[in-house]
Amino acid sequence: MDAEIDRLKEDFKKVYHSKIQTTKDIEELAKKINISNSTLRRFLGKIKSESKSRTIILNSISNSLGYSSFDDYCRPKNISLSELDALEIFYDSVKGKDILTSERRYNDVNYQYAQKILETNENTKKFIEKFSDNKVALEYALAWHPHYGKITDPEYQKILINLGKKTEISHIKVFAPSFVLFGKFVSENFDDKKEIEKQLKLIDKQLVLMRKEYKWFFVFPEFRAAAARVLYYFYYNDHQNLEKEIQTQFSNL
Numbered sequence: 001m002d003a004e005i006d007r008l009k010e011d012f013k014k015v016y017h018s019k020i021q022t023t024k025d026i027e028e029l030a031k032k033i034n035i036s037n038s039t040l041r042r043f044l045g046k047i048k049s050e051s052k053s054r055t056i057i058l059n060s061i062s063n064s065l066g067y068s069s070f071d072d073y074c075r076p077k078n079i080s081l082s083e084l085d086a087l088e089i090f091y092d093s094v095k096g097k098d099i100l101t102s103e104r105r106y107n108d109v110n111y112q113y114a115q116k117i118l119e120t121n122e123n124t125k126k127f128i129e130k131f132s133d134n135k136v137a138l139e140y141a142l143a144w145h146p147h148y149g150k151i152t153d154p155e156y157q158k159i160l161i162n163l164g165k166k167t168e169i170s171h172i173k174v175f176a177p178s179f180v181l182f183g184k185f186v187s188e189n190f191d192d193k194k195e196i197e198k199q200l201k202l203i204d205k206q207l208v209l210m211r212k213e214y215k216w217f218f219v220f221p222e223f224r225a226a227a228a229r230v231l232y233y234f235y236y237n238d239h240q241n242l243e244k245e246i247q248t249q250f251s252n253l
Helices: 002-015 023-032 037-044 055-064 070-074 081-094 104-117 121-131 135-143 154-166 170-186 193-213 219-235 239-252
Strands: none
Touching: 002 037, 002 055, 002 070, 023 037, 037 055, 055 070, 081 104, 081 121, 081 135, 104 121, 104 135, 121 135, 121 154, 135 170, 154 170, 170 193, 170 219, 193 219, 219 239
């Protein structure tokens, strides 16, 4: 709940940034959204509050952002067609410019998009379907922002496995099954040894191809693949290979 309230507060500040700069601004805005001046100031952190925001206040703030209630604000939303169009414009505009990592404003926008894309499994599937040939979009919205909150979700795992099969991006072919194995371990669904070994062999095969493409040590996919192997050795009590793998990764640091 606290995390959702903090998110609501940040969204409110983004929307009403120009209207909360002065005490008078806040007073006028409070009247418009039908809550008291002191209540709005407490919500924004302008004055100290000893109590948590009440539901009626959260509902009013959510109303001001176009939601029917705070519960409606918290409920996961599927991406609309217009939002998909906006995503296409954004990712096409940054393609080949290497600015998503070098310029914070673009990285911040991308992070917000990634959160929306991963909010529901339906969003993620729509995104992959539309951007399957867009390397920048797949890399920066999925590979760099995996959803740890859904790591144990079988449907999300299936989406990633299918992504690994469909994409031509070598490091995503390593990342996707590695992340899925991590999720299976966390969810205590690691008993299908043949399937686990099948995925590990696939990961090793893709690692070879990835290393041919990237001449440097590609940290993120390399370590995710290593984590999958470590979890396998640990779970099946292969202490010799477990120790060997750990030593190998230490030497890569």
